[in-house]
Amino acid sequence: MKLNVLAFGIAKDIFSGSAIDVELTGEATVTALRISLENQFPRLKQLASYMVAVNNEYASAEDVLQLRDEIAIIPPVSGG
Amino acid sequence: MKLNVLAFGIAKDIFSGSAIDVELTGEATVTALRISLENQFPRLKQLASYMVAVNNEYASAEDVLQLRDEIAIIPPVSGG
Amino acid sequence: MIDIKLTEEPLDISACVEWVMSPECGGIDVFIGTVRNATKGKTVLRLEFEAYEPMALKEMQKIADQTMQKWPVQKILLHHRTGTLAIGEVPVIIAVAAAHRDAAFDACRYIIDTLKQTVPIWKREIFEDGEVWVAAHP
Amino acid sequence: MIDIKLTEEPLDISACVEWVMSPECGGIDVFIGTVRNATKGKTVLRLEFEAYEPMALKEMQKIADQTMQKWPVQKILLHHRTGTLAIGEVPVIIAVAAAHRDAAFDACRYIIDTLKQTVPIWKREIFEDGEVWVAAHP
Numbered sequence A, B: 001m002k003l004n005v006l007a008f009g010i011a012k013d014i015f016s017g018s019a020i021d022v023e024l025t026g027e028a029t030v031t032a033l034r035i036s037l038e039n040q041f042p043r044l045k046q047l048a049s050y051m052v053a054v055n056n057e058y059a060s061a062e063d064v065l066q067l068r069d070e071i072a073i074i075p076p077v078s079g080g
Numbered sequence C, D: 001m002i003d004i005k006l007t008e009e010p011l012d013i014s015a016c017v018e019w020v021m022s023p024e025c026g027g028i029d030v031f032i033g034t035v036r037n038a039t040k041g042k043t044v045l046r047l048e049f050e051a052y053e054p055m056a057l058k059e060m061q062k063i064a065d066q067t068m069q070k071w072p073v074q075k076i077l078l079h080h081r082t083g084t085l086a087i088g089e090v091p092v093i094i095a096v097a098a099a100h101r102d103a104a105f106d107a108c109r110y111i112i113d114t115l116k117q118t119v120p121i122w123k124r125e126i127f128e129d130g131e132v133w134v135a136a137h138p
Helices: A010-015 A030-040 A042-046 B010-015 B030-040 B042-046 C013-020 C053-070 C101-118 D013-020 D053-070 D101-118
Strands: A002-007 A019-023 A051-054 A071-074 B002-007 B019-023 B051-054 B071-074 C002-007 C027-033 C042-051 C073-081 C083-086 C092-098 C121-127 C130-133 D002-007 D027-033 D042-051 D073-081 D083-086 D092-098 D121-127 D130-133
Touching: A002 A010, A002 A030, A010 A042, A010 A071, A019 A030, A030 A042, A030 A051, B002 B010, B002 B030, B010 B042, B010 B071, B019 B030, B030 B042, B030 B051, C002 C053, C013 C027, C013 C073, C013 C092, C013 D013, C027 C101, C027 D101, C042 C073, C053 C073, C053 C101, C073 C101, C092 C101, C101 D027, C101 D101, D002 D053, D013 D027, D013 D073, D013 D092, D027 D101, D042 D073, D053 D073, D053 D101, D073 D101, D092 D101
Parallel strands: A002 A071, B002 B071, C002 C073, D002 D073
Antiparallel strands: A002 A019, A051 A071, B002 B019, B051 B071, C027 C092, C027 D027, C042 C083, C042 C121, C073 C092, C121 C130, D027 D092, D042 D083, D042 D121, D073 D092, D121 D130
16 A cells, blocks of 8 residues: 655655655554554654554554545644 | 821721821831720721731731831722 | 832732733733632722832842743743722733743742742721721731 | 634734723733844844745634633734744734633733644744744754
């Protein structure tokens, strides 16, 4: 399954763009997405942390991603 | 010794004026002033509390009053 | 820097905030007291504030000095009104600027809490059917 | 009442304070973030704020809703800027009005603390010799 993933903050720098396509085989969980991204972009692992958001909500590791979901990588926030 | 005592807030109502003269015999301590005032104006004893200020500073019970001191009765404050 | 004021004129919130803003400070906390339209369910028409002015200014200055010693804050503004205030008007503004927000919050709260305990200012609430000196009686 | 806003335009402190003032409220606490001229001794030229807008608005709304449930407050305003901000400009304003000041202080502090943890907004500090996404790395 090919997912389009939005990027913000430093994730945009890491992906060299504000969105990226990710091809997942097997069950498309949040964890599977993270593993795939970290393989392709090892710099992700150097972040203090990062979250995955699905349809504008923070997602859990075991959440399953659907083709039409809006998926985003949320590096450590620093508003305020 | 005759002292002039300033009044604020509800103390003005109790004294019916913004200042009052008090005649003290013996040692003119803050406590002596309080006793004299409370004898003359029993309503003072109904207050939640009140302080005496001498020269713009809160005074202690045993402080001795001088003729030239600026003395004031400070009923419970309620600014803010 | 400390700015203390006791005045019969309306307080200017914008000017107060502007005064505390500075390029070294990242966090500003502002407390604004306003005149409420009711106390314990009773309609308030207006408030009257009376101050023992020289002592009140001295006590306000003391609070600001103590606050500067207790917390790493750069600027403290403390303005209080006297005279007659209508509903919605502002009796007190406290503004504190600090490099970091925790100090600004803690300092601002300390100032209003201490002001209410020590500064010789008295508030009279005027109701339709009478008036009362706030906090005078137990 | 809740007023949430994410905007590229400068924030209007007076308008924000005015919005939260109301005759039922006696205490207003306002937190104003400003852009500091230095971080850890290094001169900052400007900041850039980026937001994941729909999610940021949703998270800001959640914080305001939670705050309304936790404390007896009447009005909450939460405005955050995006885009490029110069030193001294205001990235965030939080204003809370309550009948009593304790609730206003606690609520205001909860909102800024939680915003900094959960709302997807990112700050980039621009120095003379480079730039950094704040908090990105350990």
